[in-house]
Amino acid sequence: MPTTITLSVNGRPVTRTVESRTLLVQLLREHLGLTGTHVGCDTCQCGACVVHLNGRSVKSCAVLAVQADGAEVATIEGLAAADGTLHPMQEAFRKHHGLQCGFCTPGMVMSAIDLVRRHPTPTERQVRTELEGNLCRCTGYHNIVRAVLSGAETMRGAGDPGAAAAAD
Amino acid sequence: MYAFEYHRPTSLDEAVSLMVNAEDGALLAGGQTLIPTLKQRLAQPSDVIDLAAVPGLTGITQDGNELIVGAMTTHAEVAASDLVRATIPALAELAGQVGDAQVRNRGTLGGSIANNDPAADYPAALVALGAVIKTNRRTVAADDFFTGMFETVLDTEEVVVSVRFPKPQRAAYCKFPNPASRYAIVGVFVARNGPTVRVAVTGAGQSVFRLPELEARLAARFSPDALANVMVAADGLNDDLHASADYRAHLITVMAKRAVAAASGSPAD
Amino acid sequence: MATVNGIGAAVTRREDQRFLTGRGTYTDDINRPGQAYAVFVRSPHAHARVAAIDTAAAEAAPGVIAVLTGRELAADGIGGLPCGWQVHSKDGTPMIEPAHPPLALDTVHHVGDQVAVVIAETREAARDAAELVEVDWDELPAVVDATAALAEDAATVHEAAPGNICFDWHLGDAVAVDAAFAQAAHVTRLELVNTRLVPNAIEPRAAIGEYDVATGEHTLYTSSQNPHVIRLLMGAFVLKIPEHKLRVVAPDVGGGFGSKIFHYAEEAVVTWAARRIGRPVKWTADRSESFLTDAHGRDHVTEAALALDADGRFLGLKVSTVANMGAYLSTFAPSIPTYLYATLLAGQYRTPAIYAEVKAVFTNTAPVDAYRGAGRPEACYVVERLVETAARELGIDRAEIRRRNFIPASEMPYATPVALEYDCGDFAANLDRALPQADYDGFAARAAESARRGRLRGIGFATYIEACGIAPSNVAGALGARAGLYESAEVRFHPTGSVSVFTGSHSHGQGHETTFAQIVADRFGLALDQIDIVHGDTARVPFGMGTYGSRSLAVGGSALVKAMDKVEAKAKKIAAHMLEAAESDIEVKAGQFTVVGTDKSLGIAEIAGSAYVPHRFPLDELEPGLDEQAFYDPKNFTYPNGCHVCEVEIDPDTGVVTLVAFTVADDFGRVINPLVVEGQVHGGLVQGIGQALLEHCHYDPTTGQLLTGAYTDYAMPRASDVPSFRVDWHEDVPCTHNPLGVKGCGEAGTIGAAAAVMNAVIDALASRGIRHLDMPATPHRVWQALRDAAVRPAA
Incomplete structure (x- = not known):
């Protein structure tokens, strides 16, 4: 049955009518044209679709759009500042070559920011363990781990502007 | 996904009556199992009843020597809770090992135990800790709650409200994850309370089970050494692509020893 | 010595800006006006005869536009998927090549083999209807293990291949090896299994077919490592569309690792179906389909x-x-x-x-x-x-x-x-x-x-x-390749000195947009933002054999150097004319053309300007423009x-x-x-x-x-x-x-x-x-x- 939902996406109010079975990722990609959030599997494991729902990283392929009614959603498209300045975590991925084909990257970055929210000073082991929900086939993870450690450091120094941007 | 009717009730009574009236209703908690199942078209409920807006189902409180965890409390909340970490740290540790970070941000205690996946982590904790499950209709001891693979005593119109965990003197959970799914191939939760020791195993059988022989040995002496030379029978254990029944039987002893070591602060081997 | 952005410099990647901000464009991100959605009906059996397919219920389902099977495909004269390399057995006989229709006609040969496609207004409608396609399967014995397939009583996969053998090939000198073993002091023996793997690029394969009735042009957007190869194989052998009426676009591609080299049935089916129904047709694989149908x-x-x-x-x-x-x-x-x-x-x-x-x-x-x-x-x-x-x-x-x-x-x-x-x-x-x-x-x-x-x-x-x-084309050809394995590049200087490079190599994570630009920057002394690397579109790139076998830089990069050589040679002639010096007196360094021993000098941008505004240009000797193409075939x-x-x-x-x-x-x-x-x-x-x-x-x-x-x-x-x-x-x-x-x-x-x-x-x-x-x-x-x-x- 079609349901009308209203939510905030990257700080902007959005109202759409969706089927009950529409997933949050479908709402983002197909209804809102936010194709930065990707779909890499059908068993909710690859993490390419990770977004923030009320400030927490979730797999948007494992959330119904109707469940997000009234919620705040942040996607990769909303991370950089209006002037194009990258979020410290995006910048860290760029600097440390933490991406190759770019397909897992949005989910990886969104997961990494939530990781830093929970562990502001993560160890390499913590980063590796906490990224269990995100698969990358290109990088061998080495540079992703470097990037997350570096991004965490910058976010600490910068008073965590990213977590705020993503959560608000 | 097949089409279904979605409901978001705002009271427990409304949720129950929606279930009663649905042709084939499904309760939606964190959705981390239900939604993937729907996506694969492995289930076709007529109605999906989301418990997110039902008040009184979340939160962690202390009641004397017991912790009460609301059914809709997420794994991440349990893992990060100062109260849980101070009272039953093994429970926080276990919650921090369920699925991955994103699953833990959505998945809930109530959803996990109501689903009773044979490889889920929480059932081991509930059984080993002697937890009591409160539903909208009754309270059930964990020993009686889990009845088989993906089966519990819950009736269709029954909703888990909370779980009451007695604080153990010592407890630990040791998990051997499936390298692909990261569910437990074997997970052993050991809890000691005075003279009583309970050992609960998940991942290895159709549903969580206890090991009386190990419990007796550990009651006599709560040390990994007490489990030296203990061989768990492989009969009836799960046997699949990832682990044979023999391997699982072996891992149960290894994980039990490690859990006892972690709980007692002594080395495992 | 590495310059700041030239060869040897650890330049951060230019493509990252779009990937990091969610602005990459992968095939599934593309939506064409009026597009319909394809879902394939696949075999649940490893080996079965297709006794009958009843599409009536699916055709009647809400939102369904068409249900197509191998029958329609055959009626339209669509060919089978070709193999690009022919190996001969020890006895000189060619390998066995079983027919591989894009939609199986009478027999399916593996779980996931496709027998029909449902095209509908939405993906969910197509999926709902796909479940209504009734296939009457006669199951046949199956064999999955290669050594088991060689057993005397093994199931036969293809009647055309007795004993399930495709070819029985050898290389080297058996007599010399026997002699070596005869005099050995020690022999080490091993039996080894090299496990079957699934490539698992994180972007599942996707394809969109489109047909322009006004021009007769077909377009295929596909997650491919080599769009020109797909155009050649699909156009020439499967759909019989001449190259000038077929455009293949491989936009941002989310990893390949080999699995996106090959021409797949779904690419041909959506392109064919788009023409048949007169609307763009889009298909995106589920991960489950990728496991079943990507080449392992x-x-x-x-x-x-x-x-x-x-x-x-x-x-x-x-x-x-x-x-x-x-x-x-x-x-x-x-x-x-x-x-x-x-x-x-x-x-x-x-x-x-x-x-x-x-x-x-x-x-x-x-x-x-x-x-x-x-x-x-x-x-x-x-x-x-x-x-x-x-x-x-x-x-x-x-x-x-x-x-x-x-x-x-x-x-x-x-x-x-x-x-x-x-x-x-x-x-x-x-x-x-x-x-x-x-x-x-x-x-x-x-x-x-x-x-x-x-x-x-x-x-x-x-x-x-x-x-x-x-690979060297003559060698590859002698060994059975049915294609050349050179690469092409075009270096186009624009009138104000910026450059577009068109390469037949394809980047799906390798960073060509940065590294290829570094090579050009190094050669002509340019900033990276003056250079664009264009790849992945047969309508823009003259030709290409794509990216696999670690060939992009060695072959594609070499083609780029050859094209730059040609640009530089022409630029030198232009410079000589403009500076009124003999060509042999022009010294070239990082895009600066100088008369030896003087301060008379021109930059490549000025030369490019003159090439497009040829007021002071040797029009008797040279054509206007500064745009050169090269093919490189490795030695x-x-x-x-x-x-x-x-x-x-x-x-x-x-x-x-x-x-x-x-x-x-x-x-x-x-x-x-x-x-x-x-x-x-x-x-x-x-x-x-x-x-x-x-x-x-x-x-x-x-x-x-x-x-x-x-x-x-x-x-x-x-x-x-x-x-x-x-x-x-x-x-x-x-x-x-x-x-x-x-x-x-x-x-x-x-x-x-x-x-x-x-x-x-x-x-x-x-x-x-x-x-x-x-x-x-x-x-x-x-x-x-x-x-x-x-x-x-x-x-």
Whole structure:
């Protein structure tokens, strides 16, 4: 049955009518044209679709759009500042070559920011363990781990502007 | 996904009556199992009843020597809770090992135990800790709650409200994850309370089970050494692509020893 | 010396800005006006006759536009999917090529084989209707294991291939090998399984077909590594559309690893269906479909023997391999277990006599084709497992046995007994760099420390070589390739001095938009933002053979250099004219054209301006414009090589293998961008490590069902499964025959890693009497091996 939902996406109010079975990722990609959030599997494991729902990283392929009614959603498209300045975590991925084909990257970055929210000073082991929900086939993870450690450091120094941007 | 009717009730009574009236209703908690199942078209409920807006189902409180965890409390909340970490740290540790970070941000205690996946982590904790499950209709001891693979005593119109965990003197959970799914191939939760020791195993059988022989040995002496030379029978254990029944039987002893070591602060081997 | 953005500079990637902000454009991100959605009806059986298909209920379902089957396809004269490489058997007969219709007509040959397509207004409507297509299946016996398929009573996959044999091929000198074994002091034998893998690029395949009725032009958007190859194969053989009426676009592609080289049925079906229904048709694979239908990799069973003299010198190598081709011949499948495998069996060693035979076998499984490394990891695994086993059997240090047998740098170029000529390489130098970094000397102490904790520690090597920069067309043609393997490039200076480069190479993670721009920046002294690298669109790029076989830089980059040579030559003529000097007096340096010994000089931008506004231009001698195209056909393969050292620790109680350290010393020739190269190595390593420790594509031997068809059962490497790596290389031995001196680095990590990991695992287990273990060394398998060894009576 079609349901009308209203939510905030990257700080902007959005109202759409969706089927009950529409997933949050479908709402983002197909209804809102936010194709930065990707779909890499059908068993909710690859993490390419990770977004923030009320400030927490979730797999948007494992959330119904109707469940997000009234919620705040942040996607990769909303991370950089209006002037194009990258979020410290995006910048860290760029600097440390933490991406190759770019397909897992949005989910990886969104997961990494939530990781830093929970562990502001993560160890390499913590980063590796906490990224269990995100698969990358290109990088061998080495540079992703470097990037997350570096991004965490910058976010600490910068008073965590990213977590705020993503959560608000 | 097949089409279904979605409901978001705002009271427990409304949720129950929606279930009663649905042709084939499904309760939606964190959705981390239900939604993937729907996506694969492995289930076709007529109605999906989301418990997110039902008040009184979340939160962690202390009641004397017991912790009460609301059914809709997420794994991440349990893992990060100062109260849980101070009272039953093994429970926080276990919650921090369920699925991955994103699953833990959505998945809930109530959803996990109501689903009773044979490889889920929480059932081991509930059984080993002697937890009591409160539903909208009754309270059930964990020993009686889990009845088989993906089966519990819950009736269709029954909703888990909370779980009451007695604080153990010592407890630990040791998990051997499936390298692909990261569910437990074997997970052993050991809890000691005075003279009583309970050992609960998940991942290895159709549903969580206890090991009386190990419990007796550990009651006599709560040390990994007490489990030296203990061989768990492989009969009836799960046997699949990832682990044979023999391997699982072996891992149960290894994980039990490690859990006892972690709980007692002594080395495992 | 590296300039700030030129060759050798660790420039951060330009493509990252769009990927990091969610502005990449992958095929599924594209939506065409009026598009409909395709969902395929696939076989649930490994082998079955299609007795009947009833599409009536599906056609009547809401939102359905069309339901098409092999019948409509045949009626429209659509051809089968072609194979691009023909191998001949020992007896000279050509390989068997079974028909491979894009929609199976009367028989399906593997689970997931497609029989119909439902096209509807939405994807969910198409999916709902696909369930209503009723197929009457007559199940047939199936076989999934390649050795089982050779059994006398095995099920027949294709009537056209008796005994399920596609070809029975060989390479090398059997007589010389027999003679070597006759005089050997020692023979080391191994039976090895090289596991079947699923490539698993994180972007699932996707395709959108479109037809413009006004112009008669077809467009296919597809997640491909080589759009021109798809245009050629699909246009010429399947849909019979001439190239000028078929445009293929491969936009941002989310990883390929070989699996997106090939022409797949879905590409042809959506393009054909779009014309039929008069609307764009879009298909995106579910991961489950990817598992079932992407071409898989590896899947060899091999018996190998190495003959040695008393000093551990290699005398001869004999290899017999059964290679699983799957149910159909994928685009380049026949070349993988033959010319990309057996030709690498010399490895880095001076083995004088080598003989290899390969039986390629059909089974009721997904087709097998190139997957990162493609044949070369399989060869490296055979050779390096044998070498370490021989060293252990003879009591020779594993580094030492390699040193004794390396082809010395002084003997380059070196013709191997298996058809290749290595142009250069200093293998001992790699080992010399790797050993101290891996602290090989300190290993014994570390192993003792592990033992005190009840752990088993092992160290293992792989000294690999690969043939990359695929490939000299005349050689490839002689070996059965049905295409040339050159590359094209066009360098177009615009009037104000900015540059568009059109390359037939395709980037799906490799960073061409940065590294190719660095080459141009270096040559002409430009800033990177003055240069665009255009790839992935047959309407924009003149021609191309695409990206695979670590060929982009060695072949595509060389084509780029050739095109730049032409631009520079023309620019020099223009400069001579404008500066009123003899062409021979013009000195060119980084895009600056100067009359020798004067301060008269012009920059390339001014020359480009003059070329497009030819007021002061030698119009009698030259055409206006500054836009040159070149094709480059390599003279030889390139031979990246290196040394991997892996250290593991095993928990004997659980069988868990922990990677403690991984050290790599490579020779890729000249390096354009160290940041990118290091990333390529890391990724390659983890794909090799994944094979060694985690990944295993497993079909049920009786039913032919895919048992590892999801990430819940197919163990992909995660961040927590691997350590950080020590990666090093030297640039002392550049490739001798291409203008950049580059060798390629995309596959190197994968080629060496699996062998190095397994050698380390066996080293750790050797003290327990374990001589060999097949991949993947999962905890269960390691524990089982330890348990079996414990109860086995001592030999």
